[in-house]
Amino acid sequence: MAGILLNVNGSVLRVTAADDEPLLWVLRNRLGLTGTKYGCGEGQCGACTVLIDGRATRSCLTPAAAAVGAQITTIEGLEKSGALTPVQQAFLDEGALQCGYCTSGMILAASALLAEHVAPTDEQLAGAMNGNLCRCGTYPRIVAAIRRASDALVKKGPDYV
């Protein structure tokens, strides 16, 4: 166990963790950021997706020590002064969730996608999102939500994360 400094949602936090402890467990169990979910621990479902320097990253496969010095964004870090990001708002507006357990990972994966391609092609969208599972089967609505957020961002400009 060693002390490390992590930059999470704009705050530098000191945590004690084993070097190889997954970032997922550090976020959830040591920092109380439970919006990031465990789904498989093997990088196959995307429920644990966070942004590391803007890139959608599986926190279950990322040792916490490897994230030192990087900007980590979790679902809790998106809302600013009570305002949802366009992606969060679009998920609400489209009703793009059922149980909602995949939603954090979906929103972060979609946010990274739109940061790179503000108006993604169908192929870019499917390629970016295919690693995220929704067992409730809300994919068509999630696609609609990403398209809605894309439209909003094209109008407003991409300054959202």
Added chain:
Amino acid sequence: MSDAALLAEASLHDIRDRIRAFELDRREFLRLCSGGLLVCLSGTGVAQESGRARQGHALPQDVSAWLHIDAAGKVTVFTGKVEVGQNIRTSLAQSVAEELRVPFDAISMIMGDTDLTPWDMGTFGSRSTPTMGPQLRTMAVAAREMLVEAAANQWSADPATLTAADGRVTNPKTGASLAYGDLTHGEKLTRTVSGDPPLTPASAWKIAGTAVPKAQGREFVTGKHQYPSDITRPGMLFGKVLRRTGFNATLVSVDASAAEKMPGVQVVRDGDFIGVVADNVWSAEQALAKIQAKWNVPAQISNAELFAALRKQGGSEPASSGGFEQALAGADVKLDQEYTVAYIAHAPLEPRAAVAEWEDGKLTVWTGTQRPFGVKDDLARAFRLSDDHVRVIMPDMGSGYGGKHTGECAVEAARLAKGAGKPVKLIWTREEEFTWAYFRPAGVMAMRGGAKRDGTLVAWQHHNINSGPSGLETPYAVPNPSVRYIEVNDPPLAQGSYRGLASTANHFARECAMDELAHGLNMDPLEFRTKNLTDPRLSAVFTAAAEKFGWGREKSTAQRGFGIAGGTEKGGYVAACAEVEMDAAKKVRIRRVVQAWESGAIVNPDGLRNQIMGAMVQAIGGALFEQVQFSGGQVQNAHFADYRLPRFRDTPQIEVVLIDRRDLPSAGAGETGIVALAPAVGNAIFAATGVRLRGMPMAAGTFSS
């Protein structure tokens, strides 16, 4: 759901023997409510699943729900039903708001907390909308009537001249108006209601019947919602459980000394139960890996031998009635085929999770389950606790699909917490969820049938070994159908409830067999069905799906096939048209599915669309590629990398056509949307290729996806 079907599903979990009267001390509850109005619904009078004697066990006849209005006018509804993603928290609140004449936002729902809510059998079988819905509405009507009476007393007015709207009672003659909270202020008004008061007809609904967004939706898109696996308690430790290396394995020896030496780690042992706890999950995982155990795993069959084993256990095919054989002999086109369905997993994205806490001999467990009172019984039995020493709390969880009826994880967490002397959180790994949960039953279906040259169905047999009786009855008009469900005493895997349960397999077999007959007759599959349908509600969804899809507009080709299927289950009617694309490598892709739906009066069209669309997407997995592979007592594909679930790229264009029958009672909608896709896809694959696939999953052999 018929009583027989409900009982069959209940028996999967041995509920019959566990039912116990609801024992909450209502006076204690009233003490906690600081004044206001409390309405309890008695079990009599309203159509509901409780209150009927079954097999010598009387279900509780006490109270099935209650509702409280505080001095500020805040309405709290208490029900044992739970929210698992099906949006029942929203739609039940809509029904209460409608009858109580308050805005939707005035309603809070307390659900699935065994200390606060009345006993409930569980959230399964699509029962919440058709039973709990009317119960809550009945209570809300009674509450509204009490408030109107209270106002009439204050104003010395005739209650019949007063109106209730928007959380207020108003006297139109004088203009006097009082908010509900003011009417209850300072007093404890209670009433127990029974009977069937006049409910607001669906044709007059203003809040029910509308697309109210998911309750607390913002909590979910901001990560604030606390699922069972997110609960934390002061001083809480994290647990892991040592698993057997195969089903039915017995422990030979164990050496936990290396784990015990780890700092901050405690090994908890109770007979064959061995677990570890630590102050962080990473250490608990490391400690578990250090435990050396030897297990004796008995020889067990593999999935390659599954259907032969089921056939053997199901016994030789019973002689069908003379009437059936005679009718079949007179048919021009005959069918005699076997269909199969593999074991599949629920794979809820949130695995089983529980946080257990012991305090002064009382056990509290937060856990994800569709049966909080069933899990409470499991805990009471496991630790020999009296009913008032166990509390189960069910935070809205990461789904279930029928897969979280049982309390194993809760019992394990409680055992660890007891051993550790501290609260313990246990989250099953994905591999544990895939292995130690239970599965949708596999089955073998023997289908025989015959039709006259003019398309009249004259003979029908559908025998199902093991997968279950739901959806077994044919909706098509045919004399003396031979329909049987054959139970298997010793199935190879633990099996239990599932969304739609056997109805998916039985619809697959029936609707594909009907398609076989239609092709044998050289008749359009829709025309063949329509000719033999007498149920106008089923005919209506077939027509609606076909119209929207453009059925018959184009002919199937080798590259593109069209298929149709439908049926009725749990009070809902569904029909689907599918278009599949086949490539030279025999790869199947579902391009488009139109599904029409009718389930009486629609309570929330947006939530309903979401459920139906989701059920269709989920159905793709079982139809094309999901199957549990097992051998040697182990699941061989217990990971998402090996057990393929439907993903974004698998999703076709989906269109849902809703038929809102406001003249009919609302049926539950969580399950039936899953049954029509597989046969529609199978029939479309046949239309394109001429190959009839009679086993689910269909794209696991000759074809891929």
